[in-house]
Amino acid sequence: MKCVVTGCAGFIGSHLAERLLQEGWKVVGVDSLTPYYSPELKRRNLASLERHESFEFIKRDILELSMRELRGAEVVFHEAAQPGVRASWGESFAEYTRANVLATQRLLEMCRELELQKFVYASSSSVYGDVSTLPMHEALLPKPVSPYGVTKLAAEHLCYLYWKNYGVPTVSLRYFTVYGPRQRPDMAFHRFARALYSGEEIQIYGDGRQTRDFTFIRDVVSATLRSAESEAEGEAINIGGGSRVELIQALELLAELSGKTPRIKRLERQHGDVRDTLADITRARRILNWKPEVRLEEGLREFVEWYEREMLT
Ligand SMILES: NC(=O)c1ccc[n+]([C@@H]2O[C@H](COP(=O)([O-])OP(=O)(O)OC[C@H]3O[C@@H](n4cnc5c(N)ncnc54)[C@H](O)[C@@H]3O)[C@@H](O)[C@H]2O)c1
Numbered sequence: 001m002k003c004v005v006t007g008c009a010g011f012i013g014s015h016l017a018e019r020l021l022q023e024g025w026k027v028v029g030v031d032s033l034t035p036y037y038s039p040e041l042k043r044r045n046l047a048s049l050e051r052h053e054s055f056e057f058i059k060r061d062i063l064e065l066s067m068r069e070l071r072g073a074e075v076v077f078h079e080a081a082q083p084g085v086r087a088s089w090g091e092s093f094a095e096y097t098r099a100n101v102l103a104t105q106r107l108l109e110m111c112r113e114l115e116l117q118k119f120v121y122a123s124s125s126s127v128y129g130d131v132s133t134l135p136m137h138e139a140l141l142p143k144p145v146s147p148y149g150v151t152k153l154a155a156e157h158l159c160y161l162y163w164k165n166y167g168v169p170t171v172s173l174r175y176f177t178v179y180g181p182r183q184r185p186d187m188a189f190h191r192f193a194r195a196l197y198s199g200e201e202i203q204i205y206g207d208g209r210q211t212r213d214f215t216f217i218r219d220v221v222s223a224t225l226r227s228a229e230s231e232a233e234g235e236a237i238n239i240g241g242g243s244r245v246e247l248i249q250a251l252e253l254l255a256e257l258s259g260k261t262p263r264i265k266r267l268e269r270q271h272g273d274v275r276d277t278l279a280d281i282t283r284a285r286r287i288l289n290w291k292p293e294v295r296l297e298e299g300l301r302e303f304v305e306w307y308e309r310e311m312l313t
């Protein structure tokens with residue numbers, strides 16, 4: 001089986017590609033190594049993939065891909081995006097629309113020509129915005145509160161209409177705050193770890209009592225693989241870790257596991273940050289026969305081990 005993984009040098013894409021190779025897939029990985037965070041880190045994410053003979057890396061922007069690179073693929077895993085909620089305001093929105101909306105549309109357009117088993121789109125819990133009742137379930141009307149969330153939702157709609165009109169077998173997975181080894185350096189646990197180990201102040205936005213449904217990377221990868229083999233088409237599915245934890249509690253746990261004492265600096269709540277997230281995963285259980293397996297403490301322990309091994313040297 002041959003598949004394409006866009007964003008294969010990123011946090012989630014590199015783990016996904018690794019697992020696909022382990023399971024015997026031939027993987028064509030596409031990534032333009034954008035400067036959103038250090039391309040050096042992305043090169044490191046690629047290192048073990050590039051040693052694998054069934055892996056082919058194409059360093060290219062999705063907007064410059066041609067049919068030649070996609071031909072023969074049975075599944076497209078579309079993980080590439082310009083991520084980050086807080087950076088998506090102002091002038092940088094142009095990059096968000098280009099990488100998240102336009103690139104997705106071009107990719108879907110090319111996929112009309114392929115005999116795909118599935119097109120899996122990495123969507124986000126950020127499409128929901130601030131909801132009045134938790135948990136968030138897929139039937140709610142999405143109302144993103146950040147420009148990033150708007151672009152992720154727009155791309156979901158594109159996935160839906162390429163399925164509805166052209167039969168491209170799309171499924172959108174709404175990932176909830178993913179963490180684990182190789183987490184992006186702008187995400188909370190990675191920022192916290194950087195500050196803990198360097199003795200700097202940890203910046204917490206708002207009162208720290210905002211809650212997140214943290215999802216471990218291995219669980220996200222399993223759900224993504226299941227979706228490729230599932231019957232799901234033309235719909236969105238929540239992928240969440242199954243428990244809701246206050247940011248400040250998660251930080252305390254991380255500090256305990258790393259044996260460091262945090263020095264906290266509180267900053268104003270940021271525009272675009274949602275207050276709480278919690279996934280209703282009934283649909284994922286039913287359609288994908290999937291549920292999260294890794295509890296926060298276990299996942300954070302793996303994250304700390306990785307951080308000490310890879311980021312402190
Ligand atoms: N990390 C999370 O918690 C989270 C949560 C919800 C949704 N998501 C979604 O999951 C996907 C992966 O996120 P991540 O955290 O691994 O991000 P990441 O930034 O680590 O990975 C994305 C990769 O895509 C590449 N890329 C961006 N635009 C591209 C383009 N036009 N052409 C080719 N390559 C391009 C980047 O260079 C990067 O390596 C994204 O679609 C993101 O929106 C992530």
